[in-house]
Amino acid sequence: xxxxxxxxxxxxxxxxxxxxxxxxxxxxxxxxxxxxxxxxxxxxxxxxxxxxxxxxxxxxxxxxxxxxxxxxxxxxxxxxxxxxxxxxxxxxxxxxxxxxxxxxxxxxxxxxxxxxxxxxxxxxxxxxxxxxxxxxxxxxxxxxxxxxxx
Amino acid sequence: xxxxxxxxxxxxxxxxxxxxxxxxxxxxxxxxxxxxxxxxxxxxxxxxxxxxxxxxxxxxxxxxxxxxxxxxxxxxxxxxxxxxxxxxxxxxxxxxxxxxxxxxxxxxxxxxxxxxxxxxxxxxxxxxxxxxxxxxxxxxxxxxxxxxxxxxxxxxxxxxxxxxxxxxxxxxxxxxxxxxxxxxxxxxxxxxxxxxxxxxxxxxxxxxxxxxxxxxxxxxxxxxxxxxxxxxxxxxxxxxxxxxxxxxxxxxxxxxxxxxxxxxxxxxxxxxxxxxxxxxxxxxxxxxxxxxxxxxxxxxxxxxxxxxxxxxxxxxxxxxxxxxxxxxxxxxxxxxxxxxxxxxxxx
Numbered sequence: 181x182x183x184x185x186x187x188x189x190x191x192x193x194x195x196x197x198x199x200x201x202x203x204x205x206x207x208x209x210x211x212x213x214x215x216x217x218x219x220x221x222x223x224x225x226x227x228x229x230x231x232x233x234x235x236x237x238x239x240x241x242x243x244x245x246x247x248x249x250x251x252x253x254x255x256x257x258x259x260x261x262x263x264x265x266x267x268x269x270x271x272x273x274x275x276x277x278x279x280x281x282x283x284x285x286x287x288x289x290x291x292x293x294x295x296x297x298x299x300x301x302x303x304x305x306x307x308x309x310x311x312x313x314x315x316x317x318x319x320x321x322x323x324x325x326x327x328x329x330x
Numbered sequence: 331x332x333x334x335x336x337x338x339x340x341x342x343x344x345x346x347x348x349x350x351x352x353x354x355x356x357x358x359x360x361x362x363x364x365x366x367x368x369x370x371x372x373x374x375x376x377x378x379x380x381x382x383x384x385x386x387x388x389x390x391x392x393x394x395x396x397x398x399x400x401x402x403x404x405x406x407x408x409x410x411x412x413x414x415x416x417x418x419x420x421x422x423x424x425x426x427x428x429x430x431x432x433x434x435x436x437x438x439x440x441x442x443x444x445x446x447x448x449x450x451x452x453x454x455x456x457x458x459x460x461x462x463x464x465x466x467x468x469x470x471x472x473x474x475x476x477x478x479x480x481x482x483x484x485x486x487x488x489x490x491x492x493x494x495x496x497x498x499x500x501x502x503x504x505x506x507x508x509x510x511x512x513x514x515x516x517x518x519x520x521x522x523x524x525x526x527x528x529x530x531x532x533x534x535x536x537x538x539x540x541x542x543x544x545x546x547x548x549x550x551x552x553x554x555x556x557x558x559x560x561x562x563x564x565x566x567x568x569x570x571x572x573x574x575x576x577x578x579x580x581x582x583x584x585x586x587x588x589x590x591x592x593x594x595x596x597x598x599x600x601x602x603x604x605x606x607x608x609x610x611x612x613x614x615x616x617x618x619x620x621x622x623x624x625x626x627x628x629x630x631x632x633x634x635x636x637x638x639x640x641x642x643x644x645x646x647x648x649x650x651x652x653x654x655x656x657x658x659x660x661x662x663x664x665x666x667x668x669x670x671x672x673x674x675x676x677x
Contacts, residue, residue, distance in 0.1 A: 183522065183536075185521075185522050185523025185651070186523065188522040188523060188524075188536065189522070189523055189524065191571070192522075192524060192529065192532035192535075192567070192571060195532065195567045195570050195571055196488070196489045196529060196532065196567055197488035197489065197567075197604075198488065199487060199488055204485070252481050252483070253481075255481060257481060257483045258480075258481050258482060258483045258484075260483065261483025261484060261485070262483070262485060264483075265485045268483055269483065269484070274483065277481070277482065277483045278482065280481070281478070281479040281480070281481040281482040281483070282479045282482070284479065284480075284481055285474060285479035285480055285481065286479075288378070288379040288381075302478070302479075302482065
């Protein structure tokens with residue numbers, strides 16, 4: 181049974197268990213939805229407490245990020261994420277976890293070359309390509325806006 | 331050496347005179363938990379970093395091995411040791427306290443077999459009187475080096491394996507009452523194009539198949555000669571592939587074949603996906619449960635095939651395929667009748 185790499189890859193794939201996509205989607209939908217409901221609750225609470233709406237719009241994601249960071253520090257976030265998958269990854273909670281987890285992890289390597297340098301090892305690409313994408317969209321928007329389309 | 335087949339029959343087979351296995355909590359809670367010598371409830375083993383914890387496991391395993399065998403540090407001529415960390419720091423720091431000549435090895439998860447093989451060859455050929463084989467892996471230090479930060483919230487793929495927190499140390503000596511390492515067969519790197527670092531069982535299986543095929547072809551032995559054929563650690567997928575591919579070429583090993591990655595955790599309750607991995611997996615199983623089975627007579631003759639995935643995070647990111655390697659060690663409770671078959675190796 182001397183398989184060439186291509187045939188072997190197919191053969192190996194036939195042995196690999198598939199991810200339970202439907203279950204994963206359902207879990208992501210549920211947990212993601214719950215996170216959004218919590219955020220909505222926080223939003224309304226801040227409004228109710230008399231905070232100006234402009235500030236509430238900033239304070240709500242800040243609060244969610246703080247909560248996600250706290251849960252990461254307590255070691256609970258990864259347990260929730262294991263169940264939730266994209267449900268915790270896609271909202272801003274995933275971003276908070278992606279920054280805090282390497283920061284905790286690299287503490288032993290010092291504050292400069294450890295925490296400082298490695299903090300953005302996962303979130304870095306999101307910031308880089310997010311910024312680039314927004315610049316490109318800004319240029320497109322400028323022309324569309326000046327052209328009277330938007 | 332038997333005519334280019336790379337099967338090395340050791341003329342004066344060394345005896346495994348002592349061994350010790352140290353594991354973490356999850357491994358202790360697995361089906362073989364009671365067969366390990368020592369475990370810690372806290373996987374940091376009282377240290378402040380995961381890397382130091384891994385070294386501490388090696389130090390504990392080696393110390394315990396000396397104590398169990400009533401052997402003095404000065405009686406060990408050399409240590410062959412390795413782990414998964416960059417530059418093998420798990421071993422170099424862990425064994426620093428012992429004033430013994432040290433050879434650092436990197437064989438990925440095949441390190442237990444590689445170190446046993448080298449120690450056996452050195453002792454069997456009279457270079458050393460006693461040599462130790464040591465290895466370790468730690469889930470957290472491996473995650474940090476190869477995957478994501480510990481607290482990162484991600485999902486693992488069904489084919490991924492769980493790095494074992496464990497260390498094993500074994501002492502081979504010229505004189506002893508067995509079990510003996512009678513034959514070894516160094517592995518050849520085999521690469522079949524697998525690029526998925528989350529499916530290392532599939533990447534390593536062709537190497538295990540290659541080594542076993544070569545072994546059965548040139549040793550004259552048949553699978554039925556063995557109480558067990560253990561690979562370490564291919565996990566569920568690699569185990570299936572190895573059994574199937576060998577069956578296709580006429581070697582039916584299904585009855586006595588098991589994999590250390592499948593033995594160490596409970597697939598039902600411990601949520602480890604395709605099974606265990608890491609040097610510490612086959613390391614702790616060989617030095618703990620397997621040696622126990624030799625002592626109580628369950629095993630008299632086994633083949634241990636240590637399998638390693640030869641890759642780094644960098645090589646995977648650059649799109650390089652993962653090569654596998656499989657080193658074979660034959661362990662018997664009795665010495666071969668005809669003094670090693672007359673094909674001994676000279677140093």
